[in-house]
Amino acid sequence: MGLLSLSMREFRCFAAAELEFSPTTNLIIGKNASGKTSLLEAIFLLGRGRSFRTPYLGTVTRAEANGFQLIGKVTSQTVPVIIGLARINGLLEARIGGQQAENLAQLAHTFPVQLIDSQSHQLICGGPRQRRQFLDWGVFHVEPAFFPTWRRFQRALQQRNALLRAGKPQREVDSWNGELAAAGQLLDGLRRNYLANFSITATDWTERALGGLKTSLEYQTGWPNGRDLSEALQESTTRDRKAGMTQVGPHRAEIVIKVEGEIARERVSRGQEKVLAGTLLLAQTSIYRMLTGHSCTVLLDDLAAELDVGHLGRFMEMLAETHAQVHITAIEAPIMVARQATRVFHVKQDKITAMV
Ligand SMILES: Nc1ncnc2c1ncn2[C@@H]1O[C@H](COP(=O)(O)OP(=O)(O)OP(=O)(O)O)[C@@H](O)[C@H]1O
Numbered sequence: 501m502g503l504l505s506l507s508m509r510e511f512r513c514f515a516a517a518e519l520e521f522s523p524t525t526n527l528i529i530g531k532n533a534s535g536k537t538s539l540l541e542a543i544f545l546l547g548r549g550r551s552f553r554t555p556y557l558g559t560v561t562r563a564e565a566n567g568f569q570l571i572g573k574v575t576s577q578t579v580p581v582i583i584g585l586a587r588i589n590g591l592l593e594a595r596i597g598g599q600q601a602e603n604l605a606q607l608a609h610t611f612p613v614q615l616i617d618s619q620s621h622q623l624i625c626g627g628p629r630q631r632r633q634f635l636d637w638g639v640f641h642v643e644p645a646f647f648p649t650w651r652r653f654q655r656a657l658q659q660r661n662a663l664l665r666a667g668k669p670q671r672e673v674d675s676w677n678g679e680l681a682a683a684g685q686l687l688d689g690l691r692r693n694y695l696a697n698f699s700i701t702a703t704d705w706t707e708r709a710l711g712g713l714k715t716s717l718e719y720q721t722g723w724p725n726g727r728d729l730s731e732a733l734q735e736s737t738t739r740d741r742k743a744g745m746t747q748v749g750p751h752r753a754e755i756v757i758k759v760e761g762e763i764a765r766e767r768v769s770r771g772q773e774k775v776l777a778g779t780l781l782l783a784q785t786s787i788y789r790m791l792t793g794h795s796c797t798v799l800l801d802d803l804a805a806e807l808d809v810g811h812l813g814r815f816m817e818m819l820a821e822t823h824a825q826v827h828i829t830a831i832e833a834p835i836m837v838a839r840q841a842t843r844v845f846h847v848k849q850d851k852i853t854a855m856v
Pocket residue numbers: 511512513514530531532533534535536537538539559560561562563831
């Protein structure tokens with residue numbers, strides 16, 4: 501399950517590469533600047549339609565080329581399918597099974613991919629947006645109603661905000677309240693359903709990962725407790741006008757992550773932050789499998805850095821329990837990582853060689 505092959509053209513430092521992956525654990529070894537992260541970036545891009553390193557896809561094209569092309573064979577769902585992503589002369593095109601994809605969400609649905617890297621701890625110490633995106637990745641992948649509802653909500657929010665910014669009369673602003681509240685309440689319900697499943701696994705796994713420390717996840721809707729969103733919108737009229745944007749709704753939701761009853765970022769070390777974030781991301785891939793019956797692909801960029809043997813060992817154990825396809829990079833792989841690998845690649849001078 502996962503990505504079985506990848507063909508890359510003009511991507512970052514790679515002029516051309518053809519790779520066959522193991523459906524279980526792939527280890528990618530190479531020195532600094534050899535192209536390890538670039539390979540993970542290509543896989544991520546194929547599943548998400550965006551890079552984790554840059555919002556500017558022009559920079560991922562190899563210097564002096566005028567576009568890149570990625571083609572992969574995935575079996576994340578029941579039957580193998582060929583997916584592709586290309587950027588030629590500034591235009592991005594996604595294809596699934598020979599057809600042009602309707603949108604990038606379709607690509608994400610076909611090839612679910614999750615990344616754990618040196619920035620993942622932002623899930624703990626960064627702003628609420630990171631945690632909302634994290635939550636919504638999970639809901640999107642297990643709940644078909646999520647994407648259309650989210651689009652409906654975003655459209656209503658953008659329209660209402662445009663009217664607020666332009667200082668239009670209140671009745672015009674309020675004309676979007678019904679749609680915003682209806683879609684917003686639906687989104688909220690989908691998130692809560694998901695969290696009910698997710699929290700049980702997440703708190704169990706994070707306790708194991710942190711050697712017994714108790715973690716909790718607390719969902720805050722984005723508007724005052726005990727209120728309908730439509731009431732909350734009415735009540736926030738003055739604030740909305742002042743800010744020029746809608747101040748209440750699921751776009752303001754937060755997941756408060758606590759460790760031993762305290763806000764996680766105030767309580768844990770940097771290494772523990774990494775373990776906590778990584779474990780929450782792993783727990784999501786496990787829930788994805790439990791709720792859909794399909795596996796997800798997990799990318800781990802230089803995981804061993806900054807984790808001691810105990811934390812790394814527990815993390816690797818949980819990783820194995822997710823049954824995800826894994827692509828893990830390292831400059832030198834610790835034994836406990838190397839022994840899980842079923843395929844090893846060496847990256848050197850922008851060339852990738854399969855070793856076993
Ligand atoms: N658009 C591009 N065209 C050509 N080369 C690029 C492009 N973007 C990045 N590079 C180069 O690709 C090389 C590989 O970068 P990458 O980040 O993948 O290395 P890495 O193996 O992950 O290194 P590290 O261990 O330091 O994280 C670097 O030398 C980088 O400068």
